[in-house]
Structures are given as structure tokens and as C-alpha cells.
Amino acid sequence: MVAALLAGQMTFAAPKIQQVEPLSWWTNMSTPLTLLFHGEDLQDAQVSVQQVIKGKTVRGACLGLVPTAQHNAESPNYLFVDMAVNQPGTYRITLKKGNKKATVDYVINERREGSRERQSFTSADVVYLIMSDRFVDGDPSNNSTADTREKADKSNVNGRFGGDIQGIINSFDHIAKLGCTAIWPTPMLGDDEAAWSYHGYACSDYYHIDPRYGSNALYADMVQQAHTKGLKILMDMVPNHCGAAHWWMSDLPYQDWINQFPQFTNTNNCFTANYDINASEYDRQLSNRGWFDTPMPDMNLENPDLLKYFQQWAIWWIEFADLDGLRVDTYPYIEKIPGSEWLKAIRNEYPDINIVGECWTRPAPAVAYWQSGVKNFDGFDSNLPTVMDFPTEEAIRQALENDGNYWGGGLTRVYDALTLDYMYADVNRLFTFLGNHDMARITDVVKDKDPRRVKLAYVLLATMRGIPQVLYGDEYAMTSKGEDPNSHSYLRAPLPQGAEVTDEMKVMYDFQSRLFQWRKHEPVLHTGRTMHFLARNNTYAFFRYNDQEAVFVFANAAEEPRIIPTETYKEILSKYKAIGMNPLTGERVDLNRKDLQVPALGTLVVKLLKR
Numbered sequence: 001m002v003a004a005l006l007a008g009q010m011t012f013a014a015p016k017i018q019q020v021e022p023l024s025w026w027t028n029m030s031t032p033l034t035l036l037f038h039g040e041d042l043q044d045a046q047v048s049v050q051q052v053i054k055g056k057t058v059r060g061a062c063l064g065l066v067p068t069a070q071h072n073a074e075s076p077n078y079l080f081v082d083m084a085v086n087q088p089g090t091y092r093i094t095l096k097k098g099n100k101k102a103t104v105d106y107v108i109n110e111r112r113e114g115s116r117e118r119q120s121f122t123s124a125d126v127v128y129l130i131m132s133d134r135f136v137d138g139d140p141s142n143n144s145t146a147d148t149r150e151k152a153d154k155s156n157v158n159g160r161f162g163g164d165i166q167g168i169i170n171s172f173d174h175i176a177k178l179g180c181t182a183i184w185p186t187p188m189l190g191d192d193e194a195a196w197s198y199h200g201y202a203c204s205d206y207y208h209i210d211p212r213y214g215s216n217a218l219y220a221d222m223v224q225q226a227h228t229k230g231l232k233i234l235m236d237m238v239p240n241h242c243g244a245a246h247w248w249m250s251d252l253p254y255q256d257w258i259n260q261f262p263q264f265t266n267t268n269n270c271f272t273a274n275y276d277i278n279a280s281e282y283d284r285q286l287s288n289r290g291w292f293d294t295p296m297p298d299m300n301l302e303n304p305d306l307l308k309y310f311q312q313w314a315i316w317w318i319e320f321a322d323l324d325g326l327r328v329d330t331y332p333y334i335e336k337i338p339g340s341e342w343l344k345a346i347r348n349e350y351p352d353i354n355i356v357g358e359c360w361t362r363p364a365p366a367v368a369y370w371q372s373g374v375k376n377f378d379g380f381d382s383n384l385p386t387v388m389d390f391p392t393e394e395a396i397r398q399a400l401e402n403d404g405n406y407w408g409g410g411l412t413r414v415y416d417a418l419t420l421d422y423m424y425a426d427v428n429r430l431f432t433f434l435g436n437h438d439m440a441r442i443t444d445v446v447k448d449k450d451p452r453r454v455k456l457a458y459v460l461l462a463t464m465r466g467i468p469q470v471l472y473g474d475e476y477a478m479t480s481k482g483e484d485p486n487s488h489s490y491l492r493a494p495l496p497q498g499a500e501v502t503d504e505m506k507v508m509y510d511f512q513s514r515l516f517q518w519r520k521h522e523p524v525l526h527t528g529r530t531m532h533f534l535a536r537n538n539t540y541a542f543f544r545y546n547d548q549e550a551v552f553v554f555a556n557a558a559e560e561p562r563i564i565p566t567e568t569y570k571e572i573l574s575k576y577k578a579i580g581m582n583p584l585t586g587e588r589v590d591l592n593r594k595d596l597q598v599p600a601l602g603t604l605v606v607k608l609l610k611r
Contacts, residue, residue, distance in 0.1 A: 014100040016040040019247070020093075021309070022316040023207050025085055026111040030349050031315050033083045034308050037095065038248070039102065042079040043072040045095035049083075052090040052105060065091040065108055073253035073305065080305055111319070118318075120325045120354035121182045121232050123428040124526040126462075126516050127469040128180035130168060131437045132188050132213060133198040134492045135472055138166030145211045148190075149245075150197045152212070157482070157489040160198045165214035165222050171495070172229045178475050178509065179516025182232035184327050186437060188213045192245040193295050199488075200236075201329060202243030202295050206313050220321045232324035234356075235317055239310045239342060240333045241296040249297065257306055259289035259298040266290050267298070271332040271361045275369050275378065288335045301338035311345040318350060331357035331384065332370060343372075343383035356386040356431045356467075364391045364420035373425030389430040389466055392417045396434060396460055400446040400453045403538075404557055410538035411557050414460065418532060418542075421465070428527055432466035434458070435474065437492055443477045444485035451477055451504070452601035455511055456555055459603040462515045463544060463553045465530055475512050476505035518583045522607075524549050531572050537562060539598075543572050550576050552591070552606040556598040564596045564604070576608035583607050 019038040047067045050057040064087040071080050079095065088110040094103045121127065137143065143152035143162035153159040168185060175183060190205030191197045200210070209219045223233045242249075242258075252258065267290030273279040274287065291298045301307045317323060326346070331339065343355060359370045368374050371387045395417035404410020421427045434442040434457050446453035454477050461468045473495055482490025496505065519525055524546050532542035538558040544551045550572070556562045566573065569591075578591045582605055589606045590596070598604045 013041045013097075015042050015045055015095050015097055015102040017042070017095065017102045017104050020104050020106065021207055022312050024107045024109060024320070025083075025316075026109045026115075026319055027085055027088055028111045029085065029315070029319075030116075031312060031345060033085050034305075034312065035081045035083060035093075035106075036253075036305075036309060037079040037081065038077060038251070038253075040077055041097065042095060043076045045079055045097050047079075047081050048094045048096065050092045050094070052092050057092050062091065063087070064089050065093075065106070074255060075251055075253050077251055078253045112322070115319060115322075116350060117352065118322075118324070118350055119352055120350075121234065121467065122354065122526070123465070123467050124520070124523070125181045125232065125467060126179060126519065127182045127184050127234065127431075127467060128175050128178070129433075129436055129469055129471045130183060130185045131163070131472065131492045132168075132185045132200060133163045134161050134494050135163040135185075136167030136171050136495055136497070137162035137164060138168070138170045139164050139214070142212055142214065148192055148197075148210065148212055149194045150192075158196060158198075160212065161494060162212070163494065164212065165209070165218050169222050169225055172226060172231060176229050176231060178470070178513050179518075179520060180470060181230060181520065182234060182324065183226065184234040184236060184469070187236045187238060187329075188219065191243055193243055194245075196295075197243075201238055202241070202245070202293075203238055204243045204245040205247065206242075207316070216320070223321045223323060227322075233321070234325045234327050235321070235323050236327045236329060237314060237317075238329040239299060239301065239314075239339070240330045241292045241298050244295040244297060246297075253305065254303055256300050256303050259291070259300045261290075264291065264294060267292055267333055271359070272366060274332060274336050275376070275380070288333060292330060292333065298333075301335045301342060307338050307342060310342055314342070314346050315349050318346070318353070325353060326355045328355060328357040328384070330360075331382075332359050332361070336380065336382075340381065340383045347383060347385075354385050354429070356388060357382070357384045359387050360390055362391045362394060364417070364423045367391060368420075368423035368425075371425050371429070374423070385426075386429040386431050386467065387424075389432045391420070392430070392464070392466075393433055393435070396457055397442065397445045399557060400457055402447050403559055405538065407536075411540035411555060412534070412536065412538075414540050415532060415534050418464075418530065421530070427465045427530075428467075430466035431469055432461055432464060433469040433471070434461055435471050436469070437471065438488065439491075440485040441471065441478055441480060441491055442474055443479050444491075449477075449479065450601065451508060453557070454508065456557060456601060456603055458512055458515060459553065459605060460540075460555060462519045463525055463551060463605065464542075465544070468516075468519075470512070470516075475509045476501065477508045478505075514584055522551065522583075524551055533568055535565075541569065543569070545572065545576075548610050550608040552580070552604075552608060554598055554604045556600065556602050559600050561597050561599050563594075564591075564598060566591050566594070566596065573608075575611060577611055578608075580606040580608040 069082040187200035192204040273284040395413040528544040
């Protein structure tokens with residue numbers, strides 16, 4: 001070996017390039033570009049770049065894409081290369097070792113005008129949540145593909161059903177007519193587990209849409225078509241864990257690329273350990289480093305190359321598909337400081353983008369800790385603008401699951417939930433909902449599956465502070481198809497189509513459509529303040545108001561009619577004209593009346609103008 005080196009005859013294996021990520025990049029980005037090369041025998045390769053014009057490389061120095069630094073991983077099959085991006089074009093990148101080399105063409109695009117300043121979803125929107133595989137099968141030809149392991153089988157409730165991108169596109173009019181203005185599909189990236197892959201939360205490829213949903217090009221086309229319908233698209237991202245079928249699991253760049261244990265170790269789901277002054281380091285580490293599930297290796301964002309990879313990944317999808325926002329799965333499971341740095345990089349590239357994180361915990365202080373702008377005792381800021389409002393979701397569901405005739409029961413729970421609004425940095429950036437794809441549907445929860453209770457819940461959702469989210473199918477008051485309403489596979493049934501839509505379903509859809517279409521044009525519901533009034537008779541009254549107008553809401557969850565005690569509301573009602581309009585019926589309402597009554601399990605909504 002020494003003699004060969006001295007003689008300059010050292011031989012190298014030919015490098016092979018299998019993956020280059022990100023797949024492409026753009027000019028005028030704030031985020032520096034670092035390319036991940038994966039293949040065979042890539043460490044210490046010499047990197048050079050030539051521009052490609054009309055299929056031929058151009059001799060001489062390449063100024064459009066310039067390697068500035070490189071470093072190896074622990075595996076010899078990776079190379080990380082920093083690139084200076086100066087102008088758009090196609091570039092041939094060569095990795096050379098001795099007299100052996102491998103090449104790949106790489107595209108730098110010109111960034112679209114106004115991309116950095118893109119606007120996002122706000123409290124003026126209503127978000128429609130879709131379980132991607134279960135929603136609508138718009139293209140049966142891609143239900144099973146040769147390059148994915150699990151095939152579609154609609155007879156297997158735990159298997160793939162065939163919902164896809166085309167099914168979402170075909171449903172745009174249904175969603176827009178409902179009054180929803182943004183769509184959150186569950187993850188559509190590759191998930192190639194042998195079974196249970198339909199949920200999409202075990203990613204096997206961060207840069208490609210799963211072929212059973214469509215393609216990258218079709219996904220980007222979906223976003224553009226949505227925009228023409230006045231709809232926004234959020235991408236569901238999962239930086240906490242990947243899938244066991246991800247290509248890098250057979251050849252990790254670093255041993256600390258994922259969090260590893262001598263044997264399988266679950267997370268303890270102990271979010272409080274992130275801020276509990278009494279928490280042990282054992283609990284804190286297990287919360288962030290334990291695996292979410294056996295097929296979901298836990299990613300270690302404290303590895304700087306992985307953190308950079310995830311920052312670029314999120315930015316690439318926003319730029320490539322022209323996305324309107326992100327939803328982040330299992331946010332508090334991520335290592336806390338790197339998670340904040342991940343979001344900071346995204347928001348640095350897109351200052352106005354909104355990102356909602358799943359912080360599935362209660363009570364309100366535990367959720368508020370994760371919202372950016374909160375003055376936390378430890379100085380931590382998550383850089384997460386919007387958090388999911390699990391405390392209010394729980395309060396509404398518990399208020400309506402029985403008759404509520406006990407101290408602290410019924411709609412008193414909702415009042416109590418909102419008394420903690422002071423904990424949040426911005427209550428209009430709370431993501432409010434009645435249910436999602438991980439919990440029993442609202443109709444299964446309310447007492448007797450009574451549609452009056454479901455309508456009452458939706459009036460609260462549409463008129464309270466925050467960004468409302470509707471789970472697909474709940475516009476039809478869908479129920480679970482299984483004995484256990486909490487069973488994920490059963491509650492995630494396909495959206496009814498055609499003759500499956502009953503008259504009762506149409507009534508619920510029309511009610512929610514009137515409600516959400518009206519909400520679109522009421523700025524006071526988007527940004528107004530709240531004043532609410534406590535009652536112990538299973539009613540709840542509140543005003544959403546500003547200096548020009550107000551919306552008054554009275555909800556009666558009792559099983560008998562209630563008289564509205566309008567005298568109680570004099571301190572705010574005196575500022576507005578007492579005669580207003582019910583926007584859901586078009587009827588005039590006189591709040592001076594002493595006998596104004598709301599029926600059992602009913603609501604009254606009144607739009608009021610300034611005196």
C-alpha cells in the first residue's frame with residue numbers, strides 16, 4: 001500500500017451517485033444551499049461544476065454554481081457540499097476520486113417574483129382537513145404501483161383505500177362551496193411500509209410524492225388549481241420521525257442521525273418535561289429521543305447536517321409547489337432547540353408564512369408554551385406561530401357529550417377554557433377544531449349523536465377566536481363505521497359520494513355552508529376581541545367585537561328553551577344598536593325584548609352595528 005502511494009498508483013473505486021438532495025434550488029434565496037450526495041464511495045471526492053447549455057458542458061470556470069466547502073459523513077457513502085448559487089441554469093456536478101468519477105446534472109431555477117413575500121393562512125380562513133388515502137379515489141389506476149409494497153385493498157380497514165391527489169382536485173368545488181378556504185391533506189410523501197402505510201406519517205422519501213397519490217408535478221398542479229378556486233394548500237410535515245423503510249436506514253450518514261437505543265424504546269409522551277422545573281433529565285431525554293412507534297425511527301435534529309437537511313426540505317417544498325403554509329406533526333417530540341431553529345430558518349425565508357404545530361397536550365399553559373411570542377420563564381421561543389387548541393376542543397366535546405346538568409359541566413367548560421386566553425401570544429393564531437383524524441368524530445361524541453348538538457358545536461367553532469378547522473366528512477355529520485368510534489381506521493372512512501349522501505347529510509352540509517360562507521366576510525370574527533358571560537344553566541353567551549361592529553352568540557346546550565338575559569350584557573350591548581340581524585336566517589332580532597328565547601340545543605347569532 002505504501003509503495004503504491006509513493007508511486008502515485010493508488011487506485012479508487014468508481015464513485016456512484018444514487019441521491020442528490022434537495023432535488024433543485026433557486027436564485028435569490030436567503031437559505032444557503034448544501035447538497036447531500038449519497039451513493040457509493042463518495043467521501044473525500046473532488047467536486048467540480050460545469051454549466052450545461054444545449055446538452056453540452058461549457059469549458060472554463062463556472063460562476064453560476066460554485067462549490068465553496070465540503071465535508072464527509074461517518075458513512076463513506078455520503079458527501080455534503082456547500083454551493084454558492086449565482087444564476088439559473090443546468091449544471092453538471094462531477095465527483096472525482098483518482099481517475100474515477102461520477103456526474104449528475106443539477107438545475108438552479110429563477111425564483112418566482114414575490115415568493116418571499118407570500119401570504120399564508122390566517123384567522124380569516126377555514127381549514128379543511130383531509131385523510132389523503134381515505135378521502136376520494138380520483139384515479140383508480142394508481143391505487144397500487146409496482147414500486148410500492150402495500151397494495152390497495154378496500155376490504156381491509158387497516159389498508160390503503162386509494163384516495164389521491166386527483167380526488168382532492170375533483171373535490172375543490174365541494175370544499176369551496178362549504179366555505180372552507182384552505183386544505184390540509186395528511187402527508188403525501190413516500191411511505192413504503194409493508195402495511196399500515198396509508199396514514200403517511202412514516203416517510204420513506206422526503207422529496208417525492210408517493211406514487212399512489214400521484215407525482216411531484218401533479219401535487220404542484222393541485223396547488224395551482226386550488227389557487228384558481230380561492231383555496232390555499234398546507235403541507236403536513238413530519239420532522240420528528242421518518243419511516244423504517246426510508247432509504248437511508250440501510251446506510252445512515254451518522255450513527256446519531258437517528259436516536260438509537262440498545263433495544264426499541266418508546267417516547268414517554270411527556271411534553272411537560274420540556275419546561276417542568278422538577279423534571280428529570282431521564283424523562284426529558286426520553287420525551288424527545290424515544291421513538292414514536294416501531295416503524296418510525298426518531299430523528300436527531302441535534303445533528304447539524306440533519307437539521308440543515310430538514311430546513312432545506314421544508315423550504316424546497318414551499319418554493320417548488322408554491323405552498324401557503326405548513327402543519328407540523330408531533331411538534332413537542334422534536335428536540336426543543338433544534339426544532340426552534342428549523343422553524344426560524346423557514347420563517348427567515350418566508351417572513352409571513354404561517355405554520356401550525358400539533359401540540360397535543362392540555363391545559364392551556366402547556367399549549368401556550370409552544371406558541372412563538374409567549375414570554376416563557378426559561379426564555380424559550382419555539383418560532384411556531386400557531387398552535388392547535390386542544391384545550392378548547394376538549395371543552396366543547398365534554399360540554400356536549402352529556403346533558404351537562406352538574407356544577408362545572410355543560411358550556412361552563414367552554415367559558416372556563418377561554419378564561420385562559422391570556423396565556424397565549426396571539427389567540428387569533430390558535431388552530432381551533434372539534435375533531436381530527438386521530439380522535440372520534442364529533443357526531444360520535446355528542447349525546448345521542450344529536451345533529452342539534454353538532455350544529456351548536458359548529459356555531460361555536462365558526463364564531464370563536466382562532467382559525468377553524470373542519471375534518472372531512474364532518475360537514476355530513478359522518479360517524480365512525482366501526483364499533484369503537486376512536487378506532488383510527490374506522491373513523492377515517494371515505495367521503496360519501498353520490499347516492500351515499502343522504503338528505504340528513506345535505507341538511508348538515510347546507511347549514512355549515514351558510515355558516516362558513518358568512519364567516520368569510522366578517523372581519524370582526526377574524527380579528528375582533530371577545531367578551532363572554534358566565535351562566536350556570538348550560539348556556540354560553542359571548543360577543544366578538546371591535547369599534548364598528550359586533551357579533552353576539554348565545555348557545556343553549558340545555559334540553560329545554562332558555563330566555564336570553566339581555567340585561568346582563570348591558571355593558572357591551574349598550575355600545576351597539578340593539579336591533580340586529582341573524583346572518584344565518586336573515587331575520588331581524590330585537591335584543592331589547594325581555595322574552596327572547598332560544599330553543600333547546602339551539603343557538604342565536606346576531607350581527608350588531610355601532611350606535
